[in-house]
Amino acid sequence: MTTLAIDIGGTKLAAALISAEHEISQRREIPTPANADPEGLKQALGHLLEPYQGKARRVAIASTGIIDNGILTALNPDNLGGLNHFPLQATVEKLTGLPCIVLNDAQAAAWAEYCHLSSRFKHVTFITVSTGVGGGIVVNGELLTGPHAFAGHIGHIQADPNGPICGCGRVGCVEAIASGRAIAAAARHDLQGKNAREIFSLAYSGNLQAQQLVTRSAQAICQLIANLKALLDTECIVLGGSVGLAQGYRQQVQQQLAQLPAAFQVPIYSAHYQHDAGLIGATLWSEYHKVKS
Numbered sequence: 001m002t003t004l005a006i007d008i009g010g011t012k013l014a015a016a017l018i019s020a021e022h023e024i025s026q027r028r029e030i031p032t033p034a035n036a037d038p039e040g041l042k043q044a045l046g047h048l049l050e051p052y053q054g055k056a057r058r059v060a061i062a063s064t065g066i067i068d069n070g071i072l073t074a075l076n077p078d079n080l081g082g083l084n085h086f087p088l089q090a091t092v093e094k095l096t097g098l099p100c101i102v103l104n105d106a107q108a109a110a111w112a113e114y115c116h117l118s119s120r121f122k123h124v125t126f127i128t129v130s131t132g133v134g135g136g137i138v139v140n141g142e143l144l145t146g147p148h149a150f151a152g153h154i155g156h157i158q159a160d161p162n163g164p165i166c167g168c169g170r171v172g173c174v175e176a177i178a179s180g181r182a183i184a185a186a187a188r189h190d191l192q193g194k195n196a197r198e199i200f201s202l203a204y205s206g207n208l209q210a211q212q213l214v215t216r217s218a219q220a221i222c223q224l225i226a227n228l229k230a231l232l233d234t235e236c237i238v239l240g241g242s243v244g245l246a247q248g249y250r251q252q253v254q255q256q257l258a259q260l261p262a263a264f265q266v267p268i269y270s271a272h273y274q275h276d277a278g279l280i281g282a283t284l285w286s287e288y289h290k291v292k293s
C-alpha cells in the first residue's frame with residue numbers, strides 16, 4: 001500500500017510517496033511558513049499536498065512538537081512560532097480524504113532506527129542533535145510515547161542548573177547547550193553571528209573557540225547518554241541530526257563517554273535513515289498500527 005508521508009519541521013515541510021517496499025518517490029519540500037499561525041500552516045499543507053491527490057491510501061505524519069491525539073503543540077515557541085493546539089490530524093484528513101496517523105518527528109525517527117536494528121536490539125534510544133535536541137525511546141520493542149506524548153523529549157533534561165534559559169522556559173536544558181542554535185548563541189568575539197555549520201567548519205580548520213563550542217555540545221550529549229543508560233539500560237544509542245551527523249562529532253561523544261565508568265558504556269551508532277528518518281518512521285508506524293482506508 002502506498003503511503004503519503006509528511007515531515008513537519010521548524011524550517012521545512014516535506015512530503016513524499018512511500019511504497020510498500022519503503023522506496024521514496026515524488027519528494028517535495030517547501031519552507032515552513034515564518035509565522036506559523038494555524039491558517040498559514042493549513043494553507044501551506046494544502047499547497048504541499050495538492051499534487052498527491054489520489055496517489056496514496058493513507059497518510060503518515062512526523063511532526064516537530066508534542067503530538068497528543070493528533071493535536072500539535074510546540075513546546076519551544078522558537079519552533080513553529082508557538083503553535084498551540086493545532087488539529088494536525090483532522091486538518092490533513094480533511095485535506096486528503098485519507099486516514100492519517102501522527103507522531104512526533106524524533107519518536108518517528110527512533111521507530112525507524114529501531115526497525116532497522118531490531119534483529120540485534122530491543123532497547124534503542126535515538127538522539128537527534130540539530131537546530132534543537134530531541135529523542136525517541138524504544139523499550140523492549142515498544143516505542144515510549146507516554147500518556148501525554150511527552151516521553152522522549154530528552155533535549156529538555158537539565159544539563160546545567162546554571163546554564164542558559166531554554167526555549168521551553170526551563171533553565172539549562174541539554175537543548176540550550178548542545179543544539180545547533182545553542183552552539184551559535186554561545187559564540188563570542190570573531191565567531192559572533194556565525195551559524196552552527198560555519199562554527200563546525202571553523203573547528204575543523206583549527207579555530208580554538210569553535211572547537212570549544214563543539215566540545216561543550218558533545219560533553220552535554222555524552223552526559224545525557226550516561227543518564228539515559230542509568231535510567232533505561234538502553235542497549236544502543238543512535239545519533240542523528242545535522243550536528244549529530246557532523247564529521248567527527250559522534251567520535252568526540254564516544255571518546256568522552258569512554259572516560260566514564262564501565263556501567264555507563266553503550267555503543268553509539270550514526271543514524272541509518274538520516275534526513276528521511278521522519279518520513280520512513282511515520283510510514284513504518286502507520287504499518288505497525290495497520291492504518292488503512
Ligand SMILES: [Zn+2]
Nearest residue numbers: 156166168173
Ligand atoms: Zn528545554
